[in-house]
Amino acid sequence: MNIENIVKAKPKPDLLRKRLKNGGYRIEEDGLYKRCTTCRDYWPADSEFFFSSVSDTDGLNCYCKACYLERRYPNGRSLKQIRQSAKDNYNAGYLSAVAMMTR
Numbered sequence: 001m002n003i004e005n006i007v008k009a010k011p012k013p014d015l016l017r018k019r020l021k022n023g024g025y026r027i028e029e030d031g032l033y034k035r036c037t038t039c040r041d042y043w044p045a046d047s048e049f050f051f052s053s054v055s056d057t058d059g060l061n062c063y064c065k066a067c068y069l070e071r072r073y074p075n076g077r078s079l080k081q082i083r084q085s086a087k088d089n090y091n092a093g094y095l096s097a098v099a100m101m102t103r
Ligand SMILES: [Zn+2]
Pocket: 036, 037, 038, 039, 040, 041, 063, 064, 065, 066, 067, 068
């Protein structure tokens, strides 16, 4: 994926404040993280980890790509290992796993 094409979440200031307070977002050293409403894990709030969406006010889906694909293809591969490898090495593990699923 071309790094320049990555879309970051763009919450308005009041939404950002609200979500930081209620746990919807988290600030880490390398930027803003968004909590997936399905797996409840935090992922970088950009289009590498969330599909972009017009329905969410920050421009990203409320669930991560893995959960989105799991909903869409409920009989697909187990995503447990995908999530684990994403945590261990999300740049390589998560993206290649998502690429494998979408092939
Ligand atoms: Zn998720």
